[in-house]
Amino acid sequence: MSSTLGRLFRVTTFGESHGPAVGAVIDGCPPGLSLDEAVIQAQLDRRRPGQGDLTTARSESDQVEILSGVQSGLTLGTPIALLVRNEDRRPADYAALAGAPRPSHADFTVRAKYGVQPASGGGRASARETVGRVAAGAVAAHWLGVAHGVGIVAWVEQVAGLGPARVDAATVTRADVDAHPTRCPDAALAPGLEQAIRAARADGDSVGGVIAGVCRDLPAGWGEPVFDKLEAMLARAFLSLPATKGFEIGSGFAGTARRGSQNNDVFVARGSGLGTATNNSGGVQGGISNGEPVTFRVAFKPPASLARPQRTAGYDGAQIELSVGGRHDPCVLPRAVPIVEAMAALVLADLALIQASRGPLGGR
Amino acid sequence: MSSTLGRLFRVTTFGESHGPAVGAVIDGCPPGLSLDEAVIQAQLDRRRPGQGDLTTARSESDQVEILSGVQSGLTLGTPIALLVRNEDRRPADYAALAGAPRPSHADFTVRAKYGVQPASGGGRASARETVGRVAAGAVAAHWLGVAHGVGIVAWVEQVAGLGPARVDAATVTRADVDAHPTRCPDAALAPGLEQAIRAARADGDSVGGVIAGVCRDLPAGWGEPVFDKLEAMLARAFLSLPATKGFEIGSGFAGTARRGSQNNDVFVARGSGLGTATNNSGGVQGGISNGEPVTFRVAFKPPASLARPQRTAGYDGAQIELSVGGRHDPCVLPRAVPIVEAMAALVLADLALIQASRGPLGGR
């Protein structure tokens, strides 16, 4: 509890890092959508470990199998179960955790919560849980593109305090993002980010950063007042990811220093309707999309798992020095890009279906 | 949709700014809790307009009536309905909105979403909707205090880029916060914040800022992996508030510039268990409370409603200058403090009950 997200487009994820498998069940994907494993695999490949020497050495091919909900290449409207077998399981790496919790990891809190301790320490807090999210999010994003022309792109904006990247949110593509192994599409900045990651790795340390993203070509009207505002659902989705500590939409924290007359987005004619001259709102007003791009930023702390020994206390209270095996990323941001995109897609697909329930012009 | 929040401790709010009433229904409040209107009224009084010349001149006494769920001063475990009549309704002030949407307000998106337009323009996007949240949140906070000893305090940390306030999150009280009309408990900073608000008002303009808060004395174990992590639920709750644009927990965005070895919170013996030497995690690890204070920050943009005329486009696309009546705050932060506290309480009460369902040591 709770591994289910969404009201009409619902995803349930499952699986431990060192158990047999991870995956997801999507309930509520509209019928008649073309779908095969390749659509999903593309995003899993962007998330999987072992993409290069910036990421963990854990070796997982992360091949997805569709177990249900698709027939002859079309979705049936029934639950779509997605399965990814774990290949490189090494629970023994974590034997040291039995006596002491790793700093800033979920070992301590999972034990306090459940009274049992998974072999991997933090259980579902593992980044491996996000495999199911990415698989399901790829389906959501595919539907959003086919049914509504919505596109979602995220990228690495800052690492270790370096940046922000200069990126044109109106035009940046996933190919632009993937052009550099850091997934920072600012060619001038990316090498510096890579260097910061390598330096941290060399020190057995880790670095954090910021991922920015945009959802483009949403119609006006998505998002549900009061508690399910679009930005609220995004914030919840992103803050449910491992290692995230902050969220901004539109002008975010920076906008708090401005006056209303500076920050307000003036309406202007656009096509047959209205648009806004600026986008400090980040594409939402009153929790509802206004047709402008939805722009957001997500803060990732430096990973808690370090190669070098760390001080901690045993469950008996004694201070010790802890060295843990396992294979971890010095920086999660490059691999987190498709994860962030997945969460945005899951949120939007759900809100799109809810708004569709009203039919044209409010269901009348 | 959706005006309901929570799984076991559930609140549903209702009411438009210029309709007959606003209020809330709480379903799932534990039975046997002492409760009367005074507990609720105290927080409503902190939220209500007309507290002084820093806030809107709208005149509302905001007296709450308990309609159900309480008998002889004790909760029954049944729904608690809370009613606040609107007294100072002036829908005519908004007549100008029929032809043109106010910048950065919900007029445009509500119309796009529902196909009908409330008299007040943005309908449930109004800050008046938060009356129900504050009333329900006061009940939640009361239960958290009585049943678990949990305390929640929020305060104004920044206004118009001034600050941050220096506040000891371990000890600050609501009385400290209320000592100054800005609800900034840093006596050295508060006068400057007040001056910034007065200056904006004098210009017919508005200013934004940051509210910080802390939840103290939570046990370890609250918060539900995967999608209902404590910080995810907080982020959603705060971003569902009008005018919010950002959220941080613990080290937030600032922590993204640090290395893991700097940012990790080392475990140390505390009492009969463990605590952490630092609290960059903000009281959560893996989405579960660890027993340290839960610390957070919420970004509020400057209010979109300005006293002075603003440019906008009519629904016909023509550029116009719009002057709207209504009575608005130049800065929402002082009144938003109890609202932020309410949202934190609603989140924690729900997660507390979910964890309680497991019984001692995981329900066995």
Added chain:
Amino acid sequence: MSSTLGRLFRVTTFGESHGPAVGAVIDGCPPGLSLDEAVIQAQLDRRRPGQGDLTTARSESDQVEILSGVQSGLTLGTPIALLVRNEDRRPADYAALAGAPRPSHADFTVRAKYGVQPASGGGRASARETVGRVAAGAVAAHWLGVAHGVGIVAWVEQVAGLGPARVDAATVTRADVDAHPTRCPDAALAPGLEQAIRAARADGDSVGGVIAGVCRDLPAGWGEPVFDKLEAMLARAFLSLPATKGFEIGSGFAGTARRGSQNNDVFVARGSGLGTATNNSGGVQGGISNGEPVTFRVAFKPPASLARPQRTAGYDGAQIELSVGGRHDPCVLPRAVPIVEAMAALVLADLALIQASRGPLGGR
């Protein structure tokens, strides 16, 4: 918990029998629907006590007030709060309950569940809770009629083992049902039912019976496999009513004695599509409406509250004879007719919106 029903068309009810008020909040009613109190009052008047000497003497005018969600006679798409004040509160009538639970009433279980005892004994198990259901159901039924042409009619089919009434489900109207105070539209049977009710009253006793109903002119396609099948949602809705003990759809229990070749409904051409020659399915196949009338029956036990003394045990275990005041119906069926209609309407409105979320032909 849990006083909320529905996913998209959601109703939350509140209120105790002897507290200040009862009511409901509807969240998710589509915008732009014409609505005023009269639409709701009509069904409340059919439910209210004191309609004649067949019902309880409790005196309640049950006037509804719309607190929100409606403006200028149109729904806004926002929560519709509905309030009915209790007028004839006599909690003192129940003083005898402090020491002993009434047989087959909720006094004992409510106390076991909550640890506190409402003045009226069973709290939310009271039939008075259904005021909120009827008010909300009237809105749902109104929307179903306006938006989809769906009509719902229920009637008394059996009382005290007498019947079943002969009724043409294809044509019976609410006016037909209301023609006799028993709400049995079979003119030949109704006087006998009335006599049975009067006989029970004369004995200080009570009688049960069966309500039948039909939902007409549904399109094919409503109802959600697997767990939210149309008949499953109806069954849950009806069995959530006080005093209900059974539910049937279509051929029900009687059909279990038939062979498949007798019970199957053969498809035939109807208009431009297909219909079925018989309707043993009761309008659903695989949990989804097939366009035929949805026909159902609901069993109501004789009310547990009797005018005459009853044996029971005190909480101390001693056998006693209990005489309780209060004002109760010797037979709930006539007043339960609008309640049953309300529950059917709430279920259908929710399923209609969920199906609408798929758009024409499956959302593509």
Added chain:
Amino acid sequence: MSSTLGRLFRVTTFGESHGPAVGAVIDGCPPGLSLDEAVIQAQLDRRRPGQGDLTTARSESDQVEILSGVQSGLTLGTPIALLVRNEDRRPADYAALAGAPRPSHADFTVRAKYGVQPASGGGRASARETVGRVAAGAVAAHWLGVAHGVGIVAWVEQVAGLGPARVDAATVTRADVDAHPTRCPDAALAPGLEQAIRAARADGDSVGGVIAGVCRDLPAGWGEPVFDKLEAMLARAFLSLPATKGFEIGSGFAGTARRGSQNNDVFVARGSGLGTATNNSGGVQGGISNGEPVTFRVAFKPPASLARPQRTAGYDGAQIELSVGGRHDPCVLPRAVPIVEAMAALVLADLALIQASRGPLGGR
């Protein structure tokens, strides 16, 4: 939508009859419960086809694999994913369905709802979907037994109008039920039921019947007023099963003919508390368990799939005679017994956890 059931003990099922696999994900199973495949397999073996010549010849071993949530034989409190591969897939058997819907089957409604047609006609309406329910229900029942001492037994009470079986609900065991291939534990009646099933099969026809069941040793206090009453949740769960048309709790429809003075259950001292002298309530009062056995009955129609040709109309409206392959049961009741038990277990486990959230004596 919607393949998820439950609020705290939640199950999501997936899978088509002729796709790669079926299964379930349980979210919210308490941690620390001993669990392995054998616990689940025992109930799957009672449900699986090919148990004898009374059931379908479809050949499926239905071996379950636990994919997550269990480690070293104990549940972790995380999602438990359960996988059963389909072995005997023959979608080609259903080719005839492309042009015409089978009578009383879901072919027509699924097509109307989704706009696409699964190879097997009714998709998730297939009895094969219940594999996931049985697997998940076995886990729920196991937990109920270990944590609360609750036992659930269902049996075949009537077939083809024969019966009811005479069974002592206080003592009947699953072994008693399994003693005869009909799963009717009344040794005098069972041979007649078997004969009726064989006769139907010989005619290429099918027969329906009634399954009765009991849940024993529940504590008082489970079940949630208003909409989530214990009997409401059971009714919904059972009516969500393929082929079910009716539900009764306690005195059911028969009790509607009695007077209150006959039907009421008088309280008597029992142990240190109270029990009732009779159990017409079926173990619930006001929707809450009272500590007596929960007794219920479920009506199953004769299966719609017949070996012999049936009349129907093509989608073009022309009357045709339809012969469908596939391999079907002439009577589903013997195999439905573990399915009914599973649904009861899923409902009770969820309500048990919700009540546990209140802690001892109402959460105070």
